[in-house]
Amino acid sequence: xxxxxxxxxxxxIYITLMMxxxxxxxxxxxxxxxxxxxxxxxxxxFLFYISIAKVKGGTAPIEWEKAVQYDNPLxxxxxxxxxxxxxxxxxxxxxLIIKIYKAYGTIEEDKILEMNK
Amino acid sequence: xxxxxxxxxxxxxxPLISAVLIPILSRAKKIYGWYISSAATFxxxxxxxxxxxxxxxxxxxxxxxxxxxxxxxxxxxVDYLSGFVLVVISFIIFVITLYSRNSVDKxxxxxxxxxxYSIYMLFVAGLLGMIVTGDIFNLYVFIEISSLxxxxxxxxxxKRDALIASYNYLIxxxxxxxxxxLGIGYLYMMTGTLNMADLRERxxxxxxxxxxxxxxxxxxxxxxxxxxxxPLHIWLPNxxxxxxxxxAALQAATATKVGVYAMIRIMFTVFKPHFILEVVxxxxxxxxxxxxxxxxxxxxxxxxxxxxxxLAYSSIGQIGYIVMGIALANRLSIIGSLIxxxxxxxxxxxxxxxxxxxxxxxxxxxxxxxxxxxxxxxxSMAAFTICALSMVGIPLTAGFVxxxxxxxxxxxxGKWIMVPVILISSLLTAIYFWRIIDNIYFEGHEVEGxxxxxxxxMLVPTFALAFCCxxxxxxxxxxxxxxxxxxxxxxGG
Amino acid sequence: MKNNIIxxxxxxxxxxxxxxxxxxxxxxxxxxxxxxxxxxxxLGASVILYVIVFGIDEGRKLISEKTNDILNCxxxxxxxxxxxxxxxxxGKYLEYNILxxxxxxxxxxxxxxxxxxxxxxxxxxxxxxxxxxxxxxxx
Amino acid sequence: MKTTYLFVVLITGIALxxxxxxxxxxxxxxxxxxxxxxxxxxxxxHEETGVDNMVTSVLASYRGxxxxxxxxxxxxxxxxxxxxxxxxxxxxxxxxxxxxxxS
Numbered sequence: 001x002x003x004x005x006x007x008x009x010x011x012x013i014y015i016t017l018m019m020x021x022x023x024x025x026x027x028x029x030x031x032x033x034x035x036x037x038x039x040x041x042x043x044x045x046f047l048f049y050i051s052i053a054k055v056k057g058g059t060a061p062i063e064w065e066k067a068v069q070y071d072n073p074l075x076x077x078x079x080x081x082x083x084x085x086x087x088x089x090x091x092x093x094x095x096l097i098i099k100i101y102k103a104y105g106t107i108e109e110d111k112i113l114e115m116n117k
Numbered sequence: 118x119x120x121x122x123x124x125x126x127x128x129x130x131x132p133l134i135s136a137v138l139i140p141i142l143s144r145a146k147k148i149y150g151w152y153i154s155s156a157a158t159f160x161x162x163x164x165x166x167x168x169x170x171x172x173x174x175x176x177x178x179x180x181x182x183x184x185x186x187x188x189x190x191x192x193x194x195v196d197y198l199s200g201f202v203l204v205v206i207s208f209i210i211f212v213i214t215l216y217s218r219n220s221v222d223k224x225x226x227x228x229x230x231x232x233x234y235s236i237y238m239l240f241v242a243g244l245l246g247m248i249v250t251g252d253i254f255n256l257y258v259f260i261e262i263s264s265l266x267x268x269x270x271x272x273x274x275x276k277r278d279a280l281i282a283s284y285n286y287l288i289x290x291x292x293x294x295x296x297x298x299l300g301i302g303y304l305y306m307m308t309g310t311l312n313m314a315d316l317r318e319r320x321x322x323x324x325x326x327x328x329x330x331x332x333x334x335x336x337x338x339x340x341x342x343x344x345x346x347x348p349l350h351i352w353l354p355n356x357x358x359x360x361x362x363x364x365a366a367l368q369a370a371t372a373t374k375v376g377v378y379a380m381i382r383i384m385f386t387v388f389k390p391h392f393i394l395e396v397v398x399x400x401x402x403x404x405x406x407x408x409x410x411x412x413x414x415x416x417x418x419x420x421x422x423x424x425x426x427x428l429a430y431s432s433i434g435q436i437g438y439i440v441m442g443i444a445l446a447n448r449l450s451i452i453g454s455l456i457x458x459x460x461x462x463x464x465x466x467x468x469x470x471x472x473x474x475x476x477x478x479x480x481x482x483x484x485x486x487x488x489x490x491x492x493x494x495x496x497s498m499a500a501f502t503i504c505a506l507s508m509v510g511i512p513l514t515a516g517f518v519x520x521x522x523x524x525x526x527x528x529x530x531g532k533w534i535m536v537p538v539i540l541i542s543s544l545l546t547a548i549y550f551w552r553i554i555d556n557i558y559f560e561g562h563e564v565e566g567x568x569x570x571x572x573x574x575m576l577v578p579t580f581a582l583a584f585c586c587x588x589x590x591x592x593x594x595x596x597x598x599x600x601x602x603x604x605x606x607x608x609g610g
Numbered sequence: 611m612k613n614n615i616i617x618x619x620x621x622x623x624x625x626x627x628x629x630x631x632x633x634x635x636x637x638x639x640x641x642x643x644x645x646x647x648x649x650x651x652x653l654g655a656s657v658i659l660y661v662i663v664f665g666i667d668e669g670r671k672l673i674s675e676k677t678n679d680i681l682n683c684x685x686x687x688x689x690x691x692x693x694x695x696x697x698x699x700x701g702k703y704l705e706y707n708i709l710x711x712x713x714x715x716x717x718x719x720x721x722x723x724x725x726x727x728x729x730x731x732x733x734x735x736x737x738x739x740x741x742x743x744x745x746x747x748x749x
Numbered sequence: 750m751k752t753t754y755l756f757v758v759l760i761t762g763i764a765l766x767x768x769x770x771x772x773x774x775x776x777x778x779x780x781x782x783x784x785x786x787x788x789x790x791x792x793x794x795h796e797e798t799g800v801d802n803m804v805t806s807v808l809a810s811y812r813g814x815x816x817x818x819x820x821x822x823x824x825x826x827x828x829x830x831x832x833x834x835x836x837x838x839x840x841x842x843x844x845x846x847x848x849x850x851x852s
Contacts (some may be wrong), residue, residue, distance in 0.1 A: 007774040010617050015769070019762045025288060027754040027806030038291055041348035045299055052306050055783055056776035061803040062642060063795060069778065072787045073803040075305070077812060080253055080804075081819040082298060084647060085261045089291055092268055095833040096284050098747050111280055126703045134690050137683045140828070144676075152843055182814040184702040188786050191814045232832035239825045246818070257816035269829035303768060309785030319785075331768025480754060617847065645808065647819075679831075686824050689817055704813045708784040715799030722809040729820050736827035743834040 010051040018044035031097050031107040035090060042086040049079040121171070122413045124164050125180040125193040128203065130247045131157045131164070136238035143231050150234035151218050157238060158214045161245065162207040169200040173599070179251070187251070188312035194251035197603035198455070201596075203248050205459045209370045209466050209582075210241050216361045216578035219571075220473050224361045225273060233273060239368070240266035244375045253301050253387065254311045256379060260297065260343070264290045282355035289342055296339030303332035304387075312400040316387045324396045333392070336383050336399045337399060344376035346408030346440055350433045357429035362473030365425060369432050370466030374458050377439050381454075385607040390446045393447060403444035408538050410437030415545035423482050424475075427549060428468055431508065434542060435461045441535060443524050450526025451604035456596050457519035460589065461506065464516060467504035467582035471497050474571035474579065484553055491558040493568040496576050498557050500583040505550040507586040510543045517591040518597070621663045628656035636730040640722060646729025653730065654737025666745055676740055685732025692724040 005012065021044055024037025051074035061073035097107060102110050135157035143149035170196055172178060180193040195203070217237075225233050243263025250256050268290065272283035305311055307328050308319040323329045338349075345353040357365045384393055393400045414434025421427045439461070442454025474497045475481055475490065491498045507514035520539055527535035570576065589596055636649030656748045661669030673681075701708030706721025767787050773780035798806040808816050 008769055008772060010775045011769045015762055015765045018765065018793060019758050022292070022761060023758045024752060025292065026757065027751060031284065034288060038288065038819050041292075042295055045295055045302065048299070049302050051775060052302065052780075055778050055780075056775045057778075060643070061791065063801040063803070070791050070803065072783050073790050073807050074311075074787050075302075075782070076804050077807045078301075078305075080645075080647065080808060081254075081258060081815050084819045085258070085294075085822050088259075088265055088822045089287070091826045092265055092829045092833075093284070093287055094744065095830045096268070096272055096280060096287065098744065099272065099833055100277075100280045100284060102747075103280055105831070116278055116281065123697055124701065130693075130703075132692065134687070136828075137686045137690070137824070140679055141683050180702070182703055183810060184705040184707075185811050190811055228836070229832055232835075236825065236832060239821065239828070242821070254812075255815055255818065258815055258822070262818060262822055265822060265829060267833050272833060277758050306772065306780070306782050309781045309783070309787065311786070327772040328768050328771045332765055334764055458783050460800045528750055625816055639809075642802060682824060682827050686820055689820050693817070699772055702767045704810075704817070706810065718798045718810065719800065722798070722805065725809055725813065725816065726805075729816065732820050732824055732827075736823050739827045740830055743830050747834060 010054075011048070014044045014051065017047065028087045029101065029109040031109060035097070036095050038093070039086065039090060040080070042089075046079050046082060046086075049075040049082070121167065121386045123180070123295055124168050124171075125178060125195050125249055126182065128161050128164050128168070128207070128249060129242050131161050132238045132245065133242040136235045137240060139235040139238065140231055141434050143234070148218075150231050151214075151221070154214050154217075154234050154238055155211075158207065158211040158241060161241075162204075162211045163205040165200075165207040168195050169204050169599075171195075172197060172200040173602075190313040191255050192251040192312060193249050194313070195249060197393075197599060197606055198378075199248050201455065201599050201603055202375070202458065203225065203245065205462055206244060206248060206371050206375060209462045210244070212581050213363060213367050213370065213466060213470070216470055216473070216575055217365075219574050220361070220477055223477050224275060224363075229273060233270070236266045236269050237367075239263075240270060244371055247375050247379055251313050252311055253304065253313055253316065256382075257294065257298055257301060260379070262293055263372065263375070264273070264294060264343075267368065270364045271356050271368070274359040274364075276359055278355070279359035280518060282352075282359045286352040286356045288394075289349075293339040293342035296335045299334040300339065302333045303328050303335070307332075308526045313386050314360040315383065317389065320388060320392075324392055325580055328515065330397055333388065333397065333399070335389070337403075340376060340380045340383065341406075344373045344380065344440075345433055346436060347406055347413055347433060347541070350410075353433060354426055354429040357432070357469075358423060358425045362469065362476050366466050366469035366473060369428065369469055370462045373432065373436055374462050376456075377436070377443075379456060380440075381443060381451075381607070384443060385446075385451075390608045391588055393444075394446055394570045400444045400446055403440055404532065404535070407437040407441035407444055408535065410434060411542045412545075415542045415549070418549050419545070422484055424472055424484050424487070424553065425469075425482055427484070427553070428465065428472070431546065431549075432461075432465060434546070435465070435508075438519070438539075442526060445523075445526045445530045445532060445535075446608055447526055447529050448601070448604045448608055449529055451607055452597060452600045453519050453522030453524075453526050455600035455603060456515075456522060456589075456593075459596055460515040460519050463582050463585050464504045464507045467500060467579055467586065468508070469529070470575070470579040470582065471501040471504070474575045477575065478568055478571060484556060487553060487556045488560040489557075490568075494570045496570050497579065500576075500579045501557070502554055503583040503586055507552060507590065509547045509550060513587070513590045515586045515593075517590060518593040522597075617663055621659060625660055628659070629653060631657060631713055632730075632734070636726055637723070639726050640719065646726040647733050649726075650730035650733025651737060653734035654741075657734075657738050658741045661741065661745070666742065669742070673738060675742075678735055678742070680736035681731055682739060685728045685730070685735065688731065689725050689726030691729065692721055696721070 021037045023040030025034050028034050053072040055071050058069040058071040059067045061070045101107050135153045139150045139153055178195040182191045240263050243259045246259035268283050268287045274281050307323050342349045411434050414430050418427045418430035439454045439457050442450040507516040510516040510520045524536050632649045632652035639645035642741040696705045699708045706718045707714045709717040711717040790803050794803045794806045798810045800806050
């Protein structure tokens with residue numbers, strides 16, 4: 001049991017991070033905090049992808065005469081794309097929040113919902 | 118070496134490159150944005166038709182980007198399924214783009230027209246990319262392009278509620294996309310590949326591992342959020358209500374349909390029907406959810422006063438129909454689902470376009486405000502009535518064909534309980550549309566002032582959609598034949 | 611920070627070096643860590659630093675709104691253009707090897723460099739756009 | 750309401766933990782992810798694309814189209830922010846006038 005947990009410790013960390021982010025994303029009433037949660041949530045997935053890529057004893061996947069083994073380059077590439085997507089989403093979300101703040105004067109979700117009634 | 122071999126990639130490149138050119142070229146004149154968009158969507162549609170014809174003549178097309186053979190490189194696949202959906206979606210997009218000129222003039226502030234069209238084209242490129250791709254990570258990238266563009270397009274609605282609707286959509290959309298990304302990671306981890314066809318071959322040996330089951334669960338939840346399947350639909354009504362009319366039509370007619378297409382791809386191409394029917398019987402769960410969605414969507418549409426909200430809730434019900442066909446997973450029900458993708462895109466697109474025309478002329482969106490419009494805007498209202506009849510599923514309209522095939526599929530699968538569900542929901546649909554049509558034709562003249570019908574730039578596209586609703590009701594054999602081939606490919610004989 | 615002479619001078623000194631480093635990272639992507647995205651962000655950061663120190667109006671003199679908008683699009687156009695060149699040269703989309711530039715490896719090198727530059731231009735321009743558009747809201 | 754959210758998050762966590770059971774161990778060289786597609790990227794990068802950095806070769810060449818999509822995403826974000834936040838001078842004047850009326 002202990003071995004099972006230790007052998008996969010990266011995955012446990014990513015699951016914890018993901019739950020934290022997910023909770024903040026859906027439960028926090030503050031719009032900015034939701035975005036912070038979103039970033040944690042997405043970063044957790046990045047950690048997962050990078051964990052797939054790791055090979056014991058491997059070095060960064062750049063050709064090097066002393067290298068015995070390389071890490072898997074493909075997840076790195078995928079996650080570069082996903083990071084860019086995450087940055088873009090955050091940018092659009094923050095722009096929306098600025099507009100919301102200008103229109104409503106607050107960024108607390110419950111107050112905004114009251115105003116909309 | 119003819120140019121036609123590059124068509125699969127040109128379908129996406131046309132809108133994408135025009136999205137980039139619009140901010141540069143329309144500095145001189147705002148209207149260039151619309152010209153470029155119309156031209157690009159028109160050629161995209163033409164190329165799609167030509168692709169579908171090639172597929173029907175010669176079979177599946179596979180295009181290797183960068184000439185790296187799959188699974189190492191990215192592959193574009195046009196087969197019966199994607200060819201059909203591609204033609205449907207690019208046609209609707211072309212029609213809506215034609216329509217957009219007047220509506221955008223009215224509803225979008227003048228200084229935002231240029232970036233609006235640019236994002237509009239990016240949205241289109243994202244949707245078309247999702248259809249053609251045969252690589253599961255590429256699918257994610259295009260999902261993100263279309264959804265990012267979608268958030269911004271909804272947020273330009275006139276009222277401030279549009280902002281908060283868009284924000285909520287962004288949060289839920291990001292959860293959905295991240296779940297899909299996670300599912301992709303799980304599949305990659307166990308198989309070492311990202312190509313859909315390759316995954317199909319390598320997965321069956323792994324069906325019993327917990328990793329693959331979790332991956333499937335995350336795909337299901339993520340895609341259900343994207344298509345607004347019933348308990349996960351909360352973002353949809355507000356988004357459709359507060360978005361500009363053109364965008365509401367575009368989102369309702371195309372975005373959810375492409376989401377459903379992605380779902381079909383995951384369930385029947387990446388996984389095999391055997392997986393959802395026997396290994397992990399999620400098909401049953403989806404069947405229940407779809408039945409609930411069909412009934413609940415129709416019931417919720419009842420209580421609404423805003424016409425756009427009625428249409429939004431009715432969309433939730435219609436998504437239920439499509440998912441029902443997927444969950445039954447036999448040849449007839451898949452035909453029903455695919456034809457319903459076509460029909461619902463036509464009908465809902467048409468209805469939202471009429472609403473856009475009413476907003477353009479009067480600014481009214483309340484159902485009560487429709488009183489007496491039948492005399493003031495006779496052509497628009499005629500189109501509305503045709504589309505509404507098709508929604509109900511009156512014989513000789515397109516809506517009847519898909520419901521017929523869905524019912525046949527349900528009987529074939531032995532799930533006869535779904536037949537009354539379809540009938541009850543049709544009845545409910547008839548009742549809530551009757552309320553509106555009654556207002557339009559038989560109530561007094563409440564609208565004051567001189568209102569004439571919408572300009573031809575809006576009427577012609579609306580009628581094109583309404584005409585197709587009738588056309589495909591009478592000449593149903595064309596879509597039935599094509600989707601029949603697609604269904605055979607997906608679930609076999 | 612408009613009146614702080616030390617920060618102003620240091621920024622002026624650092625500004626070209628940060629940009630040089632940005633270009634280096636873009637060009638160096640083929641043989642070491644780096645690439646278009648990372649280098650583009652560094653380039654964008656140099657302008658953002660400049661604007662933070664000298665103010666938005668000075669920053670607009672450095673890079674006007676019009677140039678910025680056009681640069682946004684240029685990057686994607688370069689990328690798409692390289693792909694189309696490959697089609698014109700008779701290959702598939704983004705098949706660099708086919709480009710008529712002598713050896714296959716050299717063509718592939720140039721193709722990748724082209725798209726890295728495209729990515730870098732778009733990323734840096736978008737970073738600057740994001741900063742300007744949000745910074746202006748405070749006014 | 751908070752308990753509902755907590756419940757949803759816990760369900761997600763349990764699903765993820767369930768999925769972890771059959772996963773290959775962290776850093777396992779025998780993991781399937783390292784065997785089907787990846788070896789070609791590692792072994793043939795130099796020969797086929799002429800660059801040393803495998804991440805770059807996969808990013809720009811083998812999966813170059815994804816990167817095109819990535820560039821488009823960032824471009825989309827830029828245009829989205831312009832669409833949402835940019836106000837021309839005329840609009841600003843109007844806004845100021847409105848504010849003036851209110852005060």
